[in-house]
Amino acid sequence: MLNWRRRRGSFSSWLLTLMLFALREIQTAYHKHEIKHTAVGTSQTLFDLIIASFIDDIPWASYHKSKHPMVVKAAWIAEVVGTNFLEDMRHFTLNHEGVYEFTIQYLTINDTETERNHTFQSYFSCELDGDILLSTFIKYGFDGEDLIQIEGLEAKWMVLNPRAHSLKFILESTIWTEVRKRENKRFCVGAMQKILQKSSMKENLPPEVYVSRRDFPNGTISLSCTATGFYPQSILMHWKRGIDAAIWGEESSSGTLPNSDDTFYLRISLKIPPGDTGTGYACVVDHSQLETPAVYPVPEKPSKWNLWAVALSVLLSAILMISCFVAFTKWKKRKARTTSETQLEGPFPSVTSPVICLQ
Incomplete structure (x- = not known):
């Protein structure tokens, strides 16, 4: 039974891909x-x-x-x-x-x-x-x-x-x-x-895609996938998880909107309820200017160790910059004082200046 389900899932994925290719040909x-x-x-x-x-x-x-x-x-x-x-x-x-x-x-x-x-x-x-x-x-x-x-x-x-x-x-x-x-x-x-x-009304352009993730204190995760700068208008975007895993959450879409340069924009979002780690999600984008549907994985949530490492790096960088600034300031003041003393003494050495004798 399990093998049959796997085959059915593979067949469904293959059928969806075939439909996307056919639709893309129609869209052109x-x-x-x-x-x-x-x-x-x-x-x-x-x-x-x-x-x-x-x-x-x-x-x-x-x-x-x-x-x-x-x-x-x-x-x-x-x-x-x-x-x-x-x-x-x-x-x-x-x-x-x-x-x-x-x-x-x-x-x-x-x-x-x-x-x-x-x-x-x-x-x-x-x-x-x-x-x-x-x-x-x-x-x-x-x-x-x-x-x-x-x-x-x-x-x-x-x-x-x-x-x-x-x-x-x-x-x-x-x-x-x-x-x-x-x-x-x-x-x-x-x-x-x-x-x-x-001629076409405008040069055909593929979409630029940006995927982001935001974690909230209550455990909710918000995923966002934005495609912009594409032409023609027809585009397909959806969320996937793993090979054939179910997706639970509240989905929303901006609808396809025009940009000021006559290209188009579309953003889809997915709000995942608490209890889901948000791993394995990806945004699938299909457009006539893409050879195949493109898959854009959602960034994973950074671990606490990574957050501490980033914070420590920032702190060390700040300390280093401050130390360099202090050292530079002291050096500049010392140089200015030395220059001032030299100008006051004139061209002849002072009494306390060391004298080098040549035999």
Whole structure:
């Protein structure tokens, strides 16, 4: 029975490793394009429209109605998508200004406060695995509340707020369905394919990993594993203990967050209850830029002897430095006194100075 359990544990570890390799291959071809619109206005007029487009969480284009027209992040992106595409995007944006102005007026038709500001938001996304379209998603929101959403080209709209029932009838019309599919193909999927065929949005970088341990007086141990500076965003991190030992404790994660340089950051933690020595733990990190999943052992708790040795070393170093400083100060004072006496005596030897006679 014991041998069978060992074989089962080995098989589970082998299967997990195989799945990680397969997932890493998928991640290298996986890409996501997100387009976020925020319109601000009253029932009478549209004040502003802000659009931001991201590929794999990296911004590549933006639009601000009150400040500037469509702006592309890099010259090579503008060259790749082409002048005609950018002109189509400009018309697409201008059309949405009219659409959003009408939508805000439509949703506030029964409001008595005509000068009140309202915010209408839309979120578009499409995901690709190579040339295969994995999914499309659209969601609309109004004044901070979700209204209606749809996932997939052939799916039905899902109402999330009672005031969106009338919108559902419009969005499911033949005209709007064809417009939605055409815009998704050209501006979401098409733009992403054009850009990624030319170059990645950013140089792929492996993660820098730091593992730490903190022991508390009550016997609790906190382990931390931080991966930072990696790109693309997809990463897998988990704790392991020994070959196939169970892990007990409270796990938490920061979630994958962006750094200021467009790379990403992720931190996972494990709080081990009293009674566990915390030995044998390691952080396993898998990323597309790593040839194999990397294992980072958790530092062991230093023994009391090591702590005393460190303290003694610090003490001895401090004593040595103080002794050197005192000796140097005395030598400097003695030298200064000797120099002063020599200057007072002048060029002739004093009476007490020894005289050397040469025969």
